[in-house]
Amino acid sequence: MASWTSEQGSPECSISFRQEGARLFAHLDGEFSLKNLNQFTDQIQKRIETSRPDVVIFDFAGVNYLDSAAALAFLTFRADLAADNILFEEINLSDDAKGIFSVIREEALAKPALAPDAGQGGFIQQIGQASMTVARDFIHFVTFLGGIITAFVYTLRHPTSLRGKDLLFYVKRAGVDGLPIVGLIGLLMGLIMAFMAYLQFKQFGANIYVPSLVSFAMVKELGPLMTAILVAGRSGSAYAAEIGTMVVNEEVDALQTMGFDPVRFLVVPKVLATVIVVPILTIYADLFGIIGGMIIGITSLDLTFNTYVTQSIKAISAFDVVTSLIKAAVFAGLVSAVGCQRGFMVRAGAQDVGKFTTSAVVSAIFMIVVADSIFAIMLYYVRRYETFT
């Protein structure tokens, strides 16, 4: 009886040995399986070592259950014994047991694992491969951006080709649904910043500059940056996963065979919606940041509402607001474009979708930071030019 629960312990098997001169008989009884593999192999091994026979004869007559792991163990014995010039014989094998022995293919055991297609290679090779991947990625992204721009130009010339329903859907998804989290993070950032500034500024009695710092930092840097990062996490990833899943389900192929350009159909509404929505979200985040600062300002700094607002407005110019919104729009374009592009890079399987969704967020944040640095340098020169003229 094959026992199958662990409480019943190892299945019953017994081996009785009988030695006739240089011949060792091993009478096997009961169940031989993966569950008691070590037990019976140890027993046989020890006996062979102590009695050093010339021939070992296994009698399978009493075996009532044999599985492939046990059969493999006996074949391994045969190979080991052959190496020591000991003969191995099996007798009284039942048809069932013969069947089990017949499925074990010697050539499969000896076959080394084939090298996977993409060899890992040495350290230097890996560096090379990684660099090539980065370069290819970059070229791919630039090509994709070109594709998006072409699709946009087409959409401008044929406005009816844009699916309004899709556009509104993504405006809602990326924008309206994002309002609570963007507002909350903005508020908390304003709060933290005002509090930090207060701790430092009070040493010089410069509390009056806290509102300026908060509004200046929020509007010029943190508002667009933080909103873009949140959108990368919320929407960039969603775009990558959505398009990636469509690729896996052959929906993108289906689109193409129905004569649709996948970029025009899938990417344009997403990018356009994001570019429309992120500047608005940025203004929203800026406002909440200033409100957050105001909470500290009014409760801890003894500033009145009016002073706080005047001080906040004094610190920023219309130029700052406009450049910040342009920045937000550019960030939005990058986030949504890289999200969609990563989606199209999916080839097959759920794992690929996960991989490229992660990659969409990481690349988006990287690009946001790079673009922000470029903006910082550009705006510096624009300002210097303005002061000279």
Next chain:
Amino acid sequence: MQRNKKAVIEVRNLSARFGDNIVFEDVSFDVYQGEVLVIVGESGCGKSTLLRIMIGLVKPYAGQVFYEGTEITSASESLLNEYYRNIGVLFQAGALFSSMTIGENIELPLQAHTDLEADKINRIIKMKLGMVNLEGYDNHYPAELSGGMRKRAGIARAMALDPRVLFFDELSAGLDPVTAVELDELIIKTNEALGTTMVIVTHELESIYKIAHRVLMLDKQAAGIIAEGTPAELKKRTGDRRVASFFLRQSPSIPADERSYGDK
């Protein structure tokens, strides 16, 4: 239906590779008007690749595919779009857009390629749904349908523009035998009633016998076509081991020596 052996699609000296791996080489054949051509072969022999080249999704390594005499393997985007108005494709799992209802899925190609009014489009959608026995499912989402129904909805969408040629990739993949039989009947009905030319990739021997006018067999080792003919002809070709191993692999009728339990 009068079949006058006019080639609709001509495949000439087609080769496909994945990197350095040769998938197939120098494949040539014609698809005749109104016929059901089934492409068979073991997995990995390039059936799906061949199909994807024929529908312009993959560029071949070498060779050409012509549709009504016009080459589509090197066609411009606008020409390819023109081609797509004349063909319909059913992908393995139906490839319906999950964010749209079945009705909207069928509406999509109609809206893009015709300038019909909404109520005319609506009537066409209802007709197509009726053709695949899915009447009334206009407002269901693909996720609410079973695998077989999704496949039929996919056929309705593929037929939306009344294509001249329908392509099916892995026709009966993942379907139970009863649904597969229904699908076969749908295909025969569509082919006979509308005269639509069909190119079908499938493994199901039973459906091949039922639906195919002609069978092409691709082989991995030979990297090309090793047999061509009607199913009955290929079944008789017992001399060729690879053809025989496919066509005698399973018999459409229940085999005489059934497996029985107990008297091993």
